[in-house]
Amino acid sequence: MRKFKTESKKLLDLMINSIYTNKEIFLRELISNASDAVDKLYFKSLTDTDVKLSKDDLRILISTDEEARTLTVSDTGIGMSDEELEKNLSTIAHSGSLDFKQENADEQGGDVDIIGQFGVGFYSAFMVASKIDVITKPYGSDQAWKWSSTGVEGYTIEPSEKESHGTDVILTLKPDSDEEEYSRFLQKSEIEQLVKKYSNYVRYPIQMEEQLQRALPKPEDAGDDYVTQYEDYTETQTLNSMIPIWKRAKKDVTDEEYNDFYKLTFHDFEDPAKVISLKAEGTLSYQALLFIPSRQPFDFWSKDYKKGLALYSSGVMIMEKCEDLVPDCFNFVRGVVDSQDLSLNISRETLQQDRQLRAMERRIEKKIKSELADMRDKEREDYEKFFENFGRTLKFGIYSSYGQQAELLSDLLLFYSAKQQKMVTLDEYLDGCGDQQKSIYYAAGDSRDLLSKMPIVKTVLSKGYDVLLCTEDVDEFCLSTLRQYKEKDFKNVASGDLDLETEEEKKLAQDVTEQNTELFEAMQQALGDAVTKVAVSTRLTDEPVCLTAAGPVSLEMEKILSEGPGNEGVKSERVLEINPNHQIFKTLQTAQSLGDTEKVSKYSKLLYDQALLIEGMDIDDPVEFAKSVCELMK
Numbered sequence: 001m002r003k004f005k006t007e008s009k010k011l012l013d014l015m016i017n018s019i020y021t022n023k024e025i026f027l028r029e030l031i032s033n034a035s036d037a038v039d040k041l042y043f044k045s046l047t048d049t050d051v052k053l054s055k056d057d058l059r060i061l062i063s064t065d066e067e068a069r070t071l072t073v074s075d076t077g078i079g080m081s082d083e084e085l086e087k088n089l090s091t092i093a094h095s096g097s098l099d100f101k102q103e104n105a106d107e108q109g110g111d112v113d114i115i116g117q118f119g120v121g122f123y124s125a126f127m128v129a130s131k132i133d134v135i136t137k138p139y140g141s142d143q144a145w146k147w148s149s150t151g152v153e154g155y156t157i158e159p160s161e162k163e164s165h166g167t168d169v170i171l172t173l174k175p176d177s178d179e180e181e182y183s184r185f186l187q188k189s190e191i192e193q194l195v196k197k198y199s200n201y202v203r204y205p206i207q208m209e210e211q212l213q214r215a216l217p218k219p220e221d222a223g224d225d226y227v228t229q230y231e232d233y234t235e236t237q238t239l240n241s242m243i244p245i246w247k248r249a250k251k252d253v254t255d256e257e258y259n260d261f262y263k264l265t266f267h268d269f270e271d272p273a274k275v276i277s278l279k280a281e282g283t284l285s286y287q288a289l290l291f292i293p294s295r296q297p298f299d300f301w302s303k304d305y306k307k308g309l310a311l312y313s314s315g316v317m318i319m320e321k322c323e324d325l326v327p328d329c330f331n332f333v334r335g336v337v338d339s340q341d342l343s344l345n346i347s348r349e350t351l352q353q354d355r356q357l358r359a360m361e362r363r364i365e366k367k368i369k370s371e372l373a374d375m376r377d378k379e380r381e382d383y384e385k386f387f388e389n390f391g392r393t394l395k396f397g398i399y400s401s402y403g404q405q406a407e408l409l410s411d412l413l414l415f416y417s418a419k420q421q422k423m424v425t426l427d428e429y430l431d432g433c434g435d436q437q438k439s440i441y442y443a444a445g446d447s448r449d450l451l452s453k454m455p456i457v458k459t460v461l462s463k464g465y466d467v468l469l470c471t472e473d474v475d476e477f478c479l480s481t482l483r484q485y486k487e488k489d490f491k492n493v494a495s496g497d498l499d500l501e502t503e504e505e506k507k508l509a510q511d512v513t514e515q516n517t518e519l520f521e522a523m524q525q526a527l528g529d530a531v532t533k534v535a536v537s538t539r540l541t542d543e544p545v546c547l548t549a550a551g552p553v554s555l556e557m558e559k560i561l562s563e564g565p566g567n568e569g570v571k572s573e574r575v576l577e578i579n580p581n582h583q584i585f586k587t588l589q590t591a592q593s594l595g596d597t598e599k600v601s602k603y604s605k606l607l608y609d610q611a612l613l614i615e616g617m618d619i620d621d622p623v624e625f626a627k628s629v630c631e632l633m634k
């Protein structure tokens with residue numbers, strides 16, 4: 001018995017107990033090794049004319065023996081000599097694949113599709129096996145070898161017999177325990193499922209053979225007393241689909257195939273809204289197949305929802321959801337990314353891996369953006385549907401990145417235009433406005449219907465300017481994060497300084513203010529802290545009053561913030577604007593001149609409450625309001 005080196009033993013314990021808690025992945029690891037071994041032989045056949053291979057030689061066979069409790073993974077690959085067994089299987093974290101890659105990289109201009117990524121892969125089999133035998137025969141040699149170990153102390157290597165080149169890895173499964181039913185790995189259905197899950201796109205067939213019996217045809221001269229004869233036969237079933245759909249040229253794949261793949265893989269019952277395929281070549285080559293769902297996943301807004309793309313390395317699934325591959329603002333995108341260049345060794349090169357993932361993320365982000373922009377321009381109806389589902393995520397993307405994603409996302413936004421009565425992009429808004437318009441006007445509130453009835457909205461519209469009606473809570477936060485679009489700033493029509501008045505109107509307002517200082521003071525006093533100011537309005541035509549906000553916090557923002565915890569102190573600077581041309585203003589003027597302070601006070605409160613109601617906000621004392629209205633009606 002040769003002993004494992006101390007550090008190998010330590011690593012073995014460590015790995016079995018901690019790194020891979022997911023025991024079933026041992027099969028993926030063994031299949032990957034087998035596939036690499038077949039790759040190596042295939043590669044050799046390309047450069048060495050003495051190596052003659054037929055396509056049928058290149059396969060991986062899985063077999064089980066229930067009685068002996070063994071699971072065997074066999075390959076027809078390059079095999080190992082006794083020295084290689086010693087070097088490759090007896091030193092943890094020694095990667096033969098890497099050595100091989102290095103040796104051949106120069107020759108092949110670096111284009112060798114074998115990755116030494118599972119430095120500890122083989123040993124993961126000890127998670128399920130109490131003993132492992134590896135019987136292997138190197139290609140071109142007559143001598144086979146057997147490596148055996150129980151994973152504890154050490155291993156033995158001895159000469160053995162094997163018909164043809166390749167390797168059989170024979171696992172004797174651990175006895176079933178309360179925690180784990182190891183015998184499930186003897187069942188064909190379980191193996192099939194694991195192959196489909198992790199190794200579906202390994203490029204060689206992964207097969208299982210089944211011994212079956214069938215009836216022989218009845219001979220023509222058989223008499224009446226003929227008893228049916230049976231023969232044994234072997235049925236070979238290939239468990240994996242081999243060529244990943246993302247590796248096939250887009251023109252060779254039907255829409256139906258993409259849709260089926262999407263629905264099956266990502267558990268959706270509706271076809272995707274958009275299929276995006278991406279092929280990157282260069283220092284880092286990869287394929288990506290991405291999908292934009294046509295509806296929100298049911299848990300999309302819950303904390304259980306996780307963004308991410310499935311990450312494959314040469315057809316082997318490494319991670320079911322790799323978060324680093326998509327930015328938050330595109331968290332609705334599902335899909336797979338497959339790279340043959342990605343080094344995913346858990347113990348090494350983590351930094352480099354980060355860099356590679358980031359490079360991929362950037363490219364993927366760009367691609368999603370351009371596809372969405374294309375959809376916006378060419379398939380507007382679909383885009384609007386998409387925006388209904390995920391527009392909020394884009395707006396959040398701008399807000400939560402403090403505007404860093406503005407360039408990426410702002411031209412993808414849609415808002416409802418009060419003038420055009422449809423969804424428009426910001427560019428479309430700007431198309432409709434003249435050069436003299438300095439701002440992009442919007443109104444924020446609960447519903448389009450209410451907003452379009454708002455006095456201020458009507459006034460801005462009547463001046464010939466379009467107003468975007470924003471009804472989602474994130475809208476105003478998004479717009480105030482953006483601050484500008486193509487050098488035009490965003491302005492809430494209910495904000496203090498709309499600056500839409502003519503000089504004449506300004507002058508008039510100033511005069512009215514000066515002539516009525518006492519009235520305004522009295523009104524201000526009646527309203528107390530509720531407003532910071534009572535002012536003459538230049539933006540009202542028919543209505544007596546409206547409420548605006550002077551500072552950076554709008555009334556709508558205050559409303560939204562007050563719903564969240566900890567934001568109670570965030571208040572807008574409310575201004576009650578009064579229409580000097582309205583009859584009610586005259587009534588107030590009269591009351592003030594007659595010294596009827598009670599009337600001024602009561603009417604001020606009533607007008608303020610009215611303004612609140614128009615804004616869709618709560619009034620402080622509804623009972624008092626109702627009482628005052630009744631009194632007036634008497």
Ligand code: ADP
Pocket residue numbers: 029033034037075077078079080088089093094095096097098116117118119120121122123167
């Ligand atoms: P890795 O696959 O990351 O190199 P493993 O511990 O899984 O790490 O395997 C160690 C080495 O053992 C491999 O690099 C390979 O050289 C060799 N090996 C493992 N399985 C096989 C096999 N089925 N056929 C040939 N060589 C193998």
